[in-house]
Amino acid sequence: MEELNSQKVRKLAPENDPLKLGMGWTLEDLDKPQILVESTFGDSHPGSAHLLELVEQSMKGIRDAQGRGARYFVTDICDGIAQGHDGINYSLPHRDMMVGMMEIHGKSTGFDGGVFIASCDKSVPACLMGMSRLNMPSIMVTGGVMDAGPDLLTLEQIGTYQAMYTRGEITEEKLKFYKHHACPSCGACSFMGTASTMQIMAEALGLMLPGSALMPATSEDLQQMAYKAGLQVMELVKKGLKVSDIVTEKSFENAIMVHAAISGSSNSLLHIPSIAHELGLEIDSDTFDRLHRGAHYLLNIRPSGQWPAQFFYYAGGVPAIMEEIKSMLHLDVMTVTGKTLGENLEQLKQEGFYEKCEAYLKPWNLKRSDVIRPFNQAIGTEGAIAILRGNLAPEGSVVKHSAVPKEMFQAVLRARPFDCEEDAIAAVLSRQIKPGDAVIIRYEGPVGSGMPEMFYTTEAISSDKELGKAIALITDGRFSGASRGPAIGHVSPEAASGGPIALLEEDDLIEIDIPRRLLQIVGVKGERLPLEKIDEILNERRAKWSPRPQKYARGVLKLFSEHAVSPMKGGYME
DSSP states (O other): OOOOHHHHHHHHOTTHHHHHHTTTOOHHHHHSOEEEEEEOOSTTOTTTTTHHHHHHHHHHHHHHTTOEEEEEEOOOOOHHHHTTSGGGGGHHHHHHHHHHHHHHHHHHHTOSEEEEEEOSTTHHHHHHHHHHHHTSSEEEEEOOBOOOOGGGOOTTHHHHHHHHHHTTSSOHHHHHHHHHHSOOSSSBOSSSSHHHHHHHHHHHTTOSOTTOTTOBTTOHHHHHHHHHHHHHHHHHHHHTOOHHHHOOHHHHHHHHHHHHHHTOOTTHHHHHHHHHHHTTOOOOHHHHHHHHTTOOBOBOBTTTSSBOTHHHHHTTHHHHHHHHTGGGSOTTOBOTTSSBHHHHHHHHHHTTHHHHHHTTTGGGTOOHHHHBOOGGGOSBSSOSEEEEEETTEEEEEEEEGGGSOGGGSEEEEEEEEESSHHHHHHHHHTTOSOTTEEEEEOSOSHHHHSOOBOHHHHHHHHTSTTGGGTOEEEESSBOOTTOOSSEEEEEESOGGGTOGGGGOOTTOEEEEETTTTEEEEEEETTEEOOHHHHHHHHHHHHHHOOOOOOSOSSHHHHHHHHHBOOTTTTOOBO
16 A cells, blocks of 8 residues: 555654644554544534534544544534525635635645535535545545424425515414424434535435435434444545545536436535536536436425425435436446445345335335335426526526426516615515516626525515416526525626626516526517517617626625636636
8 A cells, every 4th residue: 555645744744743642642543544534513503513423423433443533623604594694695605615624624734534524505515525625535424414393394494484474474473483493403404405415416426325315313323324434434545545536427427317316406506516626527507407308306305395304314315316217327436435336226225225214214104105206207307407598698597497387487577677685575575576577686696795595585486376486586696405486596697797687677578488498688678679689789788887896895705706606617716
């Protein structure tokens, strides 16, 4: 075996040994493979508050395999806690800041491998980006999913109940009950939002132990998986198997096929390309669009389906999804087990993995097929994501069409432009928005304001029985993974960069055509016009348009707005 990186660093830095001895290492520890155990543990939210237990289990596994672990922490923020105020503007930028800290931790010390532990929206992709950037033998452990509350209450329903309360449809007491019982345990939020999606993506990429994604956070199974990950990272170090040896273009294609099968979060189009970029691979929004066409959508989990996310593991998790779409996967890709995906799936069957999982479904009188549909009984056969282009989004835009009412798949709507989300949601809740309108929220992209999500506005629309099937929301910002309804995001180029969305005026006509992948301006002042004439009008408006002053004069958000690439490339900093 080649000389370990940690031992090379010891020779170069004579202070290395005494400093480690000073914090309790033994002389024997100094000679062992040294493993970075990087987690987002902290009192920031339920997805990170329990991770120290998993850290300790991984440390024990490393120790039992004759390695020496070192605990490092880069705590994440919570989109839910940051929601509704300017805190949400930090959500996407903090992903890249976390990656930077992981790079610093890994490169400045000299480790031989890493265990990365996180649960949530930006922390899981940050870990996947960080381990890809460090490119050493590494394994991911995800912190699982929280239990559902009474009557299977889950957090993504709170936005709907808040909108209902604002409209006078439920009492304040009822709203308080829902708020006080939606998060009964630690773990990621119990629906197929970005956190759950990215946990699944981590396993689908081959960087987690098979069957370990999205376990209930309170289960002993998860503790055992964290311990096994500590053992397995030592095997990866012995074999010299790095992240880039495991994750290839085929791995990303597998992950995107799984994404289609679970109707995953649209935010994956920010994270998957960013992870690929760290490995020198190009996976973009067009890759998603191509692979989602004809893909079978199978998962009956909220917000698009019926059951909380804990039922995903009960039904067999990622392996069960992969078994259903096996004919569409590259089974020869390598994984952190040191075996191929096909070998892993066969071994799980031989070990009785599915029988163990299904035992959790029995108390609910459910079968696996109630949660994960068979391939030939799919909920849908066109995946979940579409990329729309046209003169409103020349570089593209994203729609999760599996959550869009069929009435809005093809429509021509009147533009109602707003330059921030606060004005837009006020107009929706006060019923200034009417059927046939297209609510436009602009200057909310990466350059404009850090690309916050428009969660409350989407919930206000989708929870309105009239508007939910009669209007659309179009934005250069993004959406929560829990969002439902006629929502089109990531419109590029964004308004702050002079994209056509900045040039829209009241009563312009917007055509949405999801089957034809179109998003375009087709009229002005309510009158339909030839596209050539629309181009002339847009050029006239562009000549009069001037950029807004940069929103942030200092700090992280200024840095992010100056260096973030287009959302259609991943919104990462370059």
